[in-house]
Amino acid sequence: MIDKISTLGGYIHEYQKSVTKPEEFWSRIAESFFWKKKWDKILDWNFSEPKINWFTNGKMNITENIFERHLFIRGNQPAIIWEPNEPNDENRVLTYNELFTEVKKFSNVLLQHGIKKGDRIAFYMPMIPELAIAMLACARIGAIHSIVFAGFSANSLADRIIDAEAKMVITSDGGYRGSKIIPIKEIVDEAVSTCPTVEKVIVVQRTNSEIAFDDKIDLWWHECMAGAEEYHEAETMDAEDTLFILYTSGSTDKPKGIVHTCGGYMVYTAYTFKNVFQYSDGDIYFCSADIGWITGHSYIVYGPLLNGATTMMFEGIPTYPDAGRYWDIVSKYNVSQFYTAPTAIRSLMSKGQEYVENKDLSSLKVLGTVGEPINEEAWHWYHDHIGKNRCPIVDTWWQTETGGIAISPIAGIIPTKPSFATLPLPGIQPIIVDAEGKELSEKSVEGNLCIKYPWPGMLRTIWGDHERFKKTYFSTYENLYFTGDGVKRDEDGYYRILGRVDDVINVSGHRMGTAEVENAINEHPLVNESAVVGFPHDIKGQGIYAFVVCGELSTGGVEGIKTSIQKGVTKIIGPIAKPDRIQLVRSLPKTRSGKIMRRILRKIAEGDYSNFGDISTLLDTSVVDEIIKGALENV
Numbered sequence: 001m002i003d004k005i006s007t008l009g010g011y012i013h014e015y016q017k018s019v020t021k022p023e024e025f026w027s028r029i030a031e032s033f034f035w036k037k038k039w040d041k042i043l044d045w046n047f048s049e050p051k052i053n054w055f056t057n058g059k060m061n062i063t064e065n066i067f068e069r070h071l072f073i074r075g076n077q078p079a080i081i082w083e084p085n086e087p088n089d090e091n092r093v094l095t096y097n098e099l100f101t102e103v104k105k106f107s108n109v110l111l112q113h114g115i116k117k118g119d120r121i122a123f124y125m126p127m128i129p130e131l132a133i134a135m136l137a138c139a140r141i142g143a144i145h146s147i148v149f150a151g152f153s154a155n156s157l158a159d160r161i162i163d164a165e166a167k168m169v170i171t172s173d174g175g176y177r178g179s180k181i182i183p184i185k186e187i188v189d190e191a192v193s194t195c196p197t198v199e200k201v202i203v204v205q206r207t208n209s210e211i212a213f214d215d216k217i218d219l220w221w222h223e224c225m226a227g228a229e230e231y232h233e234a235e236t237m238d239a240e241d242t243l244f245i246l247y248t249s250g251s252t253d254k255p256k257g258i259v260h261t262c263g264g265y266m267v268y269t270a271y272t273f274k275n276v277f278q279y280s281d282g283d284i285y286f287c288s289a290d291i292g293w294i295t296g297h298s299y300i301v302y303g304p305l306l307n308g309a310t311t312m313m314f315e316g317i318p319t320y321p322d323a324g325r326y327w328d329i330v331s332k333y334n335v336s337q338f339y340t341a342p343t344a345i346r347s348l349m350s351k352g353q354e355y356v357e358n359k360d361l362s363s364l365k366v367l368g369t370v371g372e373p374i375n376e377e378a379w380h381w382y383h384d385h386i387g388k389n390r391c392p393i394v395d396t397w398w399q400t401e402t403g404g405i406a407i408s409p410i411a412g413i414i415p416t417k418p419s420f421a422t423l424p425l426p427g428i429q430p431i432i433v434d435a436e437g438k439e440l441s442e443k444s445v446e447g448n449l450c451i452k453y454p455w456p457g458m459l460r461t462i463w464g465d466h467e468r469f470k471k472t473y474f475s476t477y478e479n480l481y482f483t484g485d486g487v488k489r490d491e492d493g494y495y496r497i498l499g500r501v502d503d504v505i506n507v508s509g510h511r512m513g514t515a516e517v518e519n520a521i522n523e524h525p526l527v528n529e530s531a532v533v534g535f536p537h538d539i540k541g542q543g544i545y546a547f548v549v550c551g552e553l554s555t556g557g558v559e560g561i562k563t564s565i566q567k568g569v570t571k572i573i574g575p576i577a578k579p580d581r582i583q584l585v586r587s588l589p590k591t592r593s594g595k596i597m598r599r600i601l602r603k604i605a606e607g608d609y610s611n612f613g614d615i616s617t618l619l620d621t622s623v624v625d626e627i628i629k630g631a632l633e634n635v
């Protein structure tokens with residue numbers, strides 16, 4: 001079992017070891033896993049090709065480390081607790097034994113249908129247990145899963161299937177999301193009609209919706225499973241064989257197929273899960289992400305299950321039947337650790353206190369956030385109203401590319417500060433550089449966030465495009481992994497993520513992170529959410545354009561609100577950050593993972609209403625039309 005860091009001194013000690021002797025450090029952690037054959041060499045790397053190999057020639061299977069390693073003591077313990085969309089429908093609890101049986105059976109189904117090690121399988125699934133079962137079955141036989149969030153359009157799905165040349169798609173007849181039924185199979189049919197590599201589509205019955213069923217391609221999950229053999233021996237995988245491909249959410253550019261491999265990803269997600277959340281036996285852990293995102297991969301499925309934890313899977317949405325749903329789940333299951341995104345926190349916060357009051361949240365021990373910078377107001381609300389001032393918040397900074405959490409408090413051990421991701425986890429060596437790549441080594445400094453040494457969970461390449469991998473992450477600064485994010489380090493050595501470097505605004509020579517200005521705007525009592533971008537300004541070089549969502553208008557009306565926002569920002573940051581233009585909007589353009597797509601807002605602020613690039617990951621395009629209309633009225 002992985003040792004848990006349990007004191008601040010312990011963290012400092014572990015961190016030092018991980019930096020001075022990284023190979024020894026990771027080898028000790030890796031030894032607590034089950035390897036069919038031990039590695040010959042811990043690490044073989046350079047950031048110029050780039051080449052990153054961890055645990056060279058080590059042989060293993062990640063599912064043996066989930067099942068065979070735990071069954072002896074945990075066979076009857078719940079592995080997955082699934083909460084359905086409808087609060088009164090029956091839930092499902094799968095023990096480690098039960099989950100294992102399903103995974104082995106589905107492994108045999110895949111083999112029967114001609115899937116071999118190395119083949120790609122695309123997923124387009126709602127949050128139902130079969131998603132986790134099928135994903136683990138892929139890992140067990142060595143097939144590569146490429147899970148696509150089931151909110152993407154048929155076109156986006158087809159792009160991803162084609163890029164990965166997937167042979168099979170796993171889907172369902174439909175999906176419940178709040179009061180809606182999503183015609184998932186219809187979207188898959190449309191996508192697959194343009195994807196010649198797809199031979200079979202396996203369909204889970206969930207909504208019993210009427211669907212088109214083509215006997216030549218489509219297969220029912222339950223029919224396949226009915227006759228499936230229960231015995232299955234895990235495929236032997238090399239530590240560096242691909243475990244999965246996951247396309248990034250696309251806040252910035254065309255989606256990239258991020259490749260993660262078996263050994264390093266296993267060690268890293270298991271280690272970070274256990275430490276960051278301080279998971280203990282008997283805890284019920286609930287991450288509200290969708291498995292279609294990296295957060296779901298690493299911290300609903302792999303990280304928790306590798307630790308023998310009990311992990312929740314929630315089918316529905318946070319506002320159905322009402323905005324208290326997460327808190328109902330917490331009290332129903334006595335959830336100990338709860339992990340969500342700032343966008344969800346801000347949205348639930350704006351719905352009012354009545355959904356939180358009277359909920360029993362006493363089981364909570366740790367709260368987490370991920371995905372975007374969390375503004376201070378939301379942090380405090382989460383801390384006070386959900387954590388009741390007693391649960392540490394882990395503001396976890398990481399990326400699809402990092403595989404697991406990279407900069408974050410360790411719950412209850414590293415003292416927190418609102419809006420700070422605090423300190424690097426052991427094994428992560430952050431470095432802050434200026435635009436030229438020169439290291440800014442002073443403690444208190446601001447610049448571009450890079451990482452200078454490999455860690456086991458990092459991506460290995462972009463699927464089918466190693467050149468793009470090199471260009472995107474290793475060409476901006478020599479011998480450094482560039483994260484694309486801006487960061488500020490304070491006198492305590494704490495890191496605060498300022499947003500993407502591409503979004504940094506330069507006003508009269510002063511560089512400002514979007515998160516900083518938004519944080520100040522969001523302090524305004526009537527503001528729910530905001531997004532700021534730069535626009536060309538004759539005198540200042542760049543001016544600040546703020547798009548603001550308000551719950552209601554005060555007596556001063558629109559102009560009154562704008563003036564008081566400007567005053568507030570001037571007071572909190574200074575006159576330099578005062579927005580030049582403010583536009584009130586009904587909502588902000590967001591990606592399907594809930595992140596603000598600032599590059600669209602930047603175009604609008606510049607007065608360019610057409611060249612938005614790839615917007616396939618946008619949740620709701622009508623929001624953009626509305627904002628353009630408002631912008632035209634605003635000039």
Ligand code: ATP
Pocket residue numbers: 248249250251252253254255256294369370371372373374395396397398399400401421483484485497499500593595
């Ligand atoms: P794409 O790379 O396609 O544009 P994306 O970057 O949104 O999409 P993810 O890998 O899901 O895709 O998100 C990682 C990014 O999310 C980070 O680079 C950072 O900008 C932001 N982020 C994640 N966690 C935090 C956090 N705790 N604080 C601040 N920002 C965060």
Ligand code: MG
Pocket residue numbers: 248399484
């Ligand atoms: Mg990114």
